[in-house]
Amino acid sequence: MSSKRDYYEVLGVQRNATADEVRRAYRKLARQFHPDVNPGDHDAEEKFKEINEAQEVLSDPDRKAHYDRFGHQAPGGMGPDAAGGFGDLFNMFFNQGSGFTSDPRQESGRDGKDLRIDLEITLEEAARGVEKTVQISRQEQCDLCRGSGSRPGTSAQKCTACNGVGQVRHVQSTILGSFATVTPCVRCRGEGSTITSPCEKCHGNGRIRQAREKVLKVPPGVDDGMHLQMTGEGDAGMRGGRPGDLYASIHVREHPIFKRRGAELYSELPVSFLQLALGATLNVQTLSGQESLEVPPGTQTGATFRLRGKGMPDVNGRRAPGDLNVITSIKIPTKLNEEQKQALRTYASLCGEDERAGVEQEKGILGKVFDRLK
Ligand SMILES: [Zn+2]
Ligand SMILES: [Zn+2]
Incomplete structure (x- = not known):
């Protein structure tokens, strides 16, 4: 223990040095003996450990007071050796990179936010x-x-708190070891100048x-x-x-008439039973106005008519515009007078339809919907 050099001697400061003087002395020596600057130099590494240890104790008021009273004899196990040595400190240093060797100007500019x-x-x-x-x-x-x-x-002016580096190094001792963290300088907000x-x-x-x-x-x-x-x-x-x-x-925004999937547009065309059965010429809405559409006799509800190129254009302009898909949808009248009802019953009996039997079931809209989902 007694072979250890005096901490004040290590940093080259007076015993009554202020915290600022200790910090400045440490920084100067740390830059000089930092392993990044002296690769492979064992003596420099030892020296670096020594100045770190000295700084760690002298920058902590409690430990400094303790050291001033007891020197390197550390009753209560508060010495740096008890804190686990400096292996951890070195690992932390190399993982984070060193604030001493980087070019401060690289970090001085800050990009604007998006x-x-x-x-x-x-x-x-x-x-x-x-x-x-x-x-x-x-x-x-x-x-x-x-x-x-x-x-x-x-x-x-160059920031005096971080000496223009923009970063400040803190060493913290815990029972697990010593940890060095590098944080942006508070005084200059990391810019290196004030x-x-x-x-x-x-x-x-x-x-x-x-x-x-x-x-x-x-x-x-x-x-x-x-x-x-x-x-x-x-x-x-x-x-x-x-x-x-x-x-x-x-x-x-949601459109009242059109639904969109990629470049394809879809719309529903309400038609009556008669229009589907007998055929009709109907007006349909497109994004650029009205178009007439021929619905041939015998068209089923759910039938799709494709209006080529009436969908959405390709945003990259590379592909042809999509289509507008007009899907027929039968509207059943909800109010029929007696005369109309009678006409429909006559029609039904002409078709040989029993009012209580369903129409023969086949793959209608339901099948088509499920086919599309497959
Ligand atoms: Zn600063
Ligand atoms: Zn200005």
């Missing part, structure tokens, strides 16, 4: 494509200080919140749940960071 907005459009707008003006609020670079945050003519004379327009922030109008070009064929991305239209970056993007989530 912005997300919701954009509701109608099915007609989705089919044709549309331009929408939206209001956004975003962080933009301050034009007075050009994002530096410093009053024009002045510049930011603004001594803030820009009057942005108050040192470097950015200002601005309301903007943006015109979004929604392409034809866009579908619910798709996103439009406008590169670089999000928040501005800080201190040279890149701007974020603007994302618009597309929501296509």
Whole structure:
């Protein structure tokens, strides 16, 4: 135990050194003897362990007081040896990388955040494509200080708390060992520099919140749940960071007539029994207006008529537009007068139909529905 060097001697500070002086001395030595800087140098590694141990004790008021009273003799098992040595400390260091050897400038810029907005459009707008003006609020670079945050003519000073690194290392001793954690510097918020004379327009922030109008070009064929991305239209970056993007989530409103699946559209065409039985020319609604549709005699309910190219366009413009599928659906009259009822009964007896027997069962709508589900 007595072969150990005095902790104050190890760090090269006076016994009455302040916490700040201890920290500065430690940092200087740690940078000098860090294993990353001295690969394979056993002496440097020993020295590094030694200064870490000294710093750990002297930076902790309780342990420092203890050390000042008892020296390396540590009644109560509070010494660093009892805390499990430094193997854990080293592992932590190498896993996290070292704050000492990295280039502080790489971490000084912060990228701007992406912005997300919701954009509701109608099915007609989705089919044709549309331009929408939206209001956004975003962080933009301050034009007075050009994002530096410093009053024009002045510049930011290197942070004294982290010495411009932007990170601070904390060593914590537990009964499981010593752990080193690297956290962003609180003083400079990880930027490595502090603004001594803030820009009057942005108050040192470097950015200002601005309301903007943006015109979004929604392409034809866009579908619910798709996103439009406008590169670089999000928040501005800080201190040279890149701007974020603007994302618009597309929501296509439910249409009263049309259902959509990809490029295909579906609609229901209510028809009477007579129109199906005798055939008819009917008007059907499409996204671009009315079209006439020939329903041949003897058409079943649930029959599908395909209107080629009357569906949705392909959003990439590579495939032909989809079709509009018009599905017939028989409407049974709910109010019949006596004369109409009599006519239907006459019709039934002409067909040899017994009112109480069902029509011969076959694979009708139900079968088709299940076929589609297969
Ligand atoms: Zn400014
Ligand atoms: Zn700092």
